[in-house]
Amino acid sequence: MLDIQPVTSFDLPDLAPYRTMRRHAEHRRQRIFVAEGVKVVQRLLESDLEVVSVLLPEEWLERFRRLLESRPEPRIPVYVAPKKLVEQLTGFSMFQGVLAVGRVPPEPPLDQFLTRPAPRLFVALDGLTNSENVGAVVRCCGAFRAQGLLVGETSSSPYLRRAVRSGMGVVFRLPVIETPSLVQALRFARSQGIRIIAAHPRPEARRLSEVDLTGDCCLVFGSEGYGLEEPILSACDEWAAVPMPPEVDSLNVSHAAAVFLYEAARQRGLA
Structure with missing residues (x-):
């Protein structure tokens, strides 16, 4: 059921997640996230994730009404306010002023997470602190x-x-595990027959085009500045790199991920 109401006070309890968008640890404790932008909010409403609330200018309400009315939640508070008021509440300048709060889904056990149709393809991230790169x-x-x-x-x-915004809401449909020990998770995946391949731009790495990506594998990416930590590298089966001229020593991690994942798709006949 929709509960549509104007924003009459910034102190309303339902608006707390929007007031605290800079408090990442608080949102993490509550297992909630904020979706921003028309396309991202639409993808959240189309997903299986729980929708906690919506905040948007009135002119966007009719666009989302059908999706909101089709949601399974017994109640979704929908707050309506002019974009300037939304910006004042959140403390951020916004293009559209369309926001929603969703619930982070429970993580599956690692063995269940790894149970996918063959050939399996996973991605692992080590040391990526820039949330837009993660997205x-x-x-x-x-x-x-x-x-x-x-x-x-x-x-x-x-x-x-x-991250949710730069990822355009893909995370709503992508299985994710935020592991307390990536080394242990990679070792377990390796024990399950998954080859662990490090994206590692060093002379000893093999050319990406020479690496067999047709079987079960997990591609591991590190930060552009520091690369992969030694314990992570030691958990990998092999290292691969994109050949580049000597005056270019690395790619942004998202560009590297696009190249590696496209090569995997190409080798599997999907590109």
Whole structure:
């Protein structure tokens, strides 16, 4: 049931997630995230994730009414306010002023997460602290049919607002595990017959085009500045790199992810 009401006070309890968008740890404790923008909010409403509330200018209400009315939640508070008021409430300048709060889904056990149709393809992230880069990698996962994302303990969450926005809501449909130990998760995946391949631009790495990506594998990406940590590299079966001229020493991680995932799709006859 829709509960449509104007914003009469910033102190309303339902508006707390919008007032606290800079408090990432608080949202993490509550297992909630903020979706921003018309397309991202639409994809949230079309997903199976729980929708907690919606905040938007009145002119967008009719566009979303059908989707809102089709939701399974017994009550969804929908707050209506002019865009300037939304910006005042959140403390952010916005293009459309359309927001929603969703519930982070429970994570599956790792063995269940890894149970996918063959050939399996996963992505793992180590040390990615820029949430927009994380979101861009998530978007690549959706574009090239990765079946799940392992996020290491030193990486930003894919459910941060900027990550959700830059990923265009792909995270709503992508299985994700935010693991307390990426090394242990990779070792377990390896024990389940999944080859662990590090994106590692070093002379000792093999050319990406020479690496067999047709079987079960997990592609591991690190930060552009520091690359992959030594314990992560030691958990990998092999290292692969995109050949580049000597004056270019690396790619942005999202660009590297796009290249690696496209190559996997190409080898599997999907591109």
